[in-house]
Amino acid sequence: LSYFLWGTQPDQELRELAAKGDLARPEVLSAQTKRLLDDPRSRGFSDAFTYQWLGLDRLDFFQVDLVKHRRFDNATKLAARHEIYETVAYLLRENQSISNLLKSDFAVINSVLAEYYHIEGVTGDEFRPVKLPEGSPRGGLLGMAAVSLMGGNGDETSPVERGAWVLRKLLNDPPPPAPPNIPQIARLAGKVLTTQERLQVHQEEAQCASCHRRIDPIGMGLENFDAVGAWRIEDTYIVKDDEGKPVEGKEKTWTIDPSGKLHMGPAFNDYFELRDILASKEEDFARGLTEGLVEYALGRPVGFSDETLVSETVSRSKNENYAFREFIYAIVSSKEFQTK
Numbered sequence: 511l512s513y514f515l516w517g518t519q520p521d522q523e524l525r526e527l528a529a530k531g532d533l534a535r536p537e538v539l540s541a542q543t544k545r546l547l548d549d550p551r552s553r554g555f556s557d558a559f560t561y562q563w564l565g566l567d568r569l570d571f572f573q574v575d576l577v578k579h580r581r582f583d584n585a586t587k588l589a590a591r592h593e594i595y596e597t598v599a600y601l602l603r604e605n606q607s608i609s610n611l612l613k614s615d616f617a618v619i620n621s622v623l624a625e626y627y628h629i630e631g632v633t634g635d636e637f638r639p640v641k642l643p644e645g646s647p648r649g650g651l652l653g654m655a656a657v658s659l660m661g662g663n664g665d666e667t668s669p670v671e672r673g674a675w676v677l678r679k680l681l682n683d684p685p686p687p688a689p690p691n692i693p694q695i696a697r698l699a700g701k702v703l704t705t706q707e708r709l710q711v712h713q714e715e716a717q718c719a720s721c722h723r724r725i726d727p728i729g730m731g732l733e734n735f736d737a738v739g740a741w742r743i744e745d746t747y748i749v750k751d752d753e754g755k756p757v758e759g760k761e762k763t764w765t766i767d768p769s770g771k772l773h774m775g776p777a778f779n780d781y782f783e784l785r786d787i788l789a790s791k792e793e794d795f796a797r798g799l800t801e802g803l804v805e806y807a808l809g810r811p812v813g814f815s816d817e818t819l820v821s822e823t824v825s826r827s828k829n830e831n832y833a834f835r836e837f838i839y840a841i842v843s844s845k846e847f848q849t850k
Contacts, residue, residue: 511533511539511541511543511547511842512524514555514806514842514847515543515546515547515552515554515555515838516546516549516551516552516554516555517551517554517558518551518554523542523545524542524546527542534663538841539842539843540755540839540843543835543838543839543842544835547602547603547799547835547838548603551782552599552602552603553599554744556595556599556602557595557599557600558806559802559803559806560594560595560598560804561595562698562802562805563679563799563802564594564651564679564805565590565660565675565679566594566660567655567657568660569591569659569660572663572664573663574587574659574664574738575664575737576738576758578665579736579737579738579740581626581738582626582655582738582739582740585622586622586623586626586655586661589619589620589622589623589626590623590626590654590655590656590659590738590739591629591656591699592620592637593617593618593619593623593637593654593655593656594651594654594656594657595611595617596618596637597611597617597654597789598611600618600637600639600761601834602835603850605833605835606833606834607800607831607832607833608792608795608796608799608827608832608834608837609789609792609795609822609831609832610649610650611650611651611795612651612652612680612785612788612789612791612792612795613649613650613785613786613788613789614642614649614650615641615642615649616637616639616641616649617639617640617642617646617649617653617654618631618637618638618640618641619632619637619638619640619673620632620634620635620636620637620638621633621635621750622635623633623655624640626655626740626800627646627648627655628642628694628711629642629646629648633766634755635780639763647734647741647782649779649790650785650789651680652676652680652732652735652781652785652788654739655737655738655740656739657675657741658672658732658735658736658737658738658739659737659738660675661675661729661732662737663737664737664738665737665751666737667705667727667732667733667735667736667737668729669705669709669725669726669729669730669732669733670709670722670726670729671723671726671729672729672732673725673727673728673729673730673732674725674729675725676728676788677724677725677728678728678731678798679796680788680791680794680795681788681791681794681795681798682794682797682798682801683724684796685724685725685796686721688721695754700744701749704745704747704762704764705730705733705745705747706730706767709722709726709729711728722772723773724772727770727771727772727773728770728772728784730767730768730770731768731769731770731780731781731784731804732768732781732784733745733766733768734766734768734780735781743765743766744763744764744765745763745764745765746761746762746763746764747761747762748760748761749761759820768780768781768784770784775787792832793824793828796824796827796832796837797820797824797836798818800820800823800824800827801816801820802818802838803823803837803838803841804819804820804823804841804846807841807842807847808846808847809850816846819841819844819846821839822840822844823840823844826839826840827840
């Protein structure tokens with residue numbers, strides 16, 4: 511229990527209860543779980559779990575092009591990274607619904623991110639929940655700059671990577687790995703095309719189309735966020751030579767069209783409608799979160815034998831409006847956790 515929720519050894523109170531066998535009593539276990547979650551040491555759980563669950567190692571895969579993205583300096587990048595951890599920690603501390611990770615009317619930010627997101631009235635380095643202005647694209651994971659950053663290379667966005675991330679992490683419907691020997695699209699090098707026109711190439715190849723019909727519309731719906739999560743309405747593609755210099759006459763600017771249709775699902779006109787559709791899939795999201803929690807708590811991949819545990823955990827949390835701690839209570843009281 512201690513290594514799950516604190517990431518470190520138990521304290522004296524927990525040791526004494528365990529020695530007396532009292533932790534086997536459901537009411538004692540529940541009370542101790544609450545006590546451990548209320549303790550600041552619970553950041554040992556929330557930070558480590560968030561890193562593993564959301565695959566935040568990708569934040570270190572590449573460097574941001576600071577010439578192109580001048581506003582995304584080192585302080586902003588650090589704050590953007592912390593926003594994810596601080597938001598999850600806040601939801602756990604206040605036992606709020608995990609649905610806030612799909613859509614919320616607040617963001618857990620400090621003054622650095624508030625300035626970056628053009629939100630007024632926030633001062634100081636402390637992260638705290640801030641009410642968002644009407645029409646803000648922030649609120650929830652998709653509105654976070656760090657999530658946008660993971661869906662690109664630090665220079666340009668990758669709608670494919672973003673769409674696949676949404677399927678994996680928000681909809682619990684991961685696409686299969688790309689097949690070997692996939693056709694190359696190098697023939698597009700040097701051609702002045704919009705992002706949408708480049709993505710259409712995937713639809714032309716039969717072995718690619720089946721997956722990209724699911725992935726690409728979601729990724730295009732997020733194109734109003736640039737490679738570092740700043741909001742935009744236009745995009746530009748510039749062909750560069752072997753030395754990285756722009757080629758004269760090889761540039762194209764276009765208005766972003768974020769409309770689309772989920773494969774076998776509803777259509778959307780913009781990012782906000784897409785976000786609403788994803789927010790309506792909270793049970794799918796809860797199942798994915800539960801599987802991540804079970805993997806973290808048991809220290810092994812989720813298997814077929816865990817289906818009952820996962821389903822019962824989702825059902826229990828659903829009855830409490832998907833309150834974050836309900837997932838924890840269900841897992842620690844399970845046979846799988848107590849006999850691992």
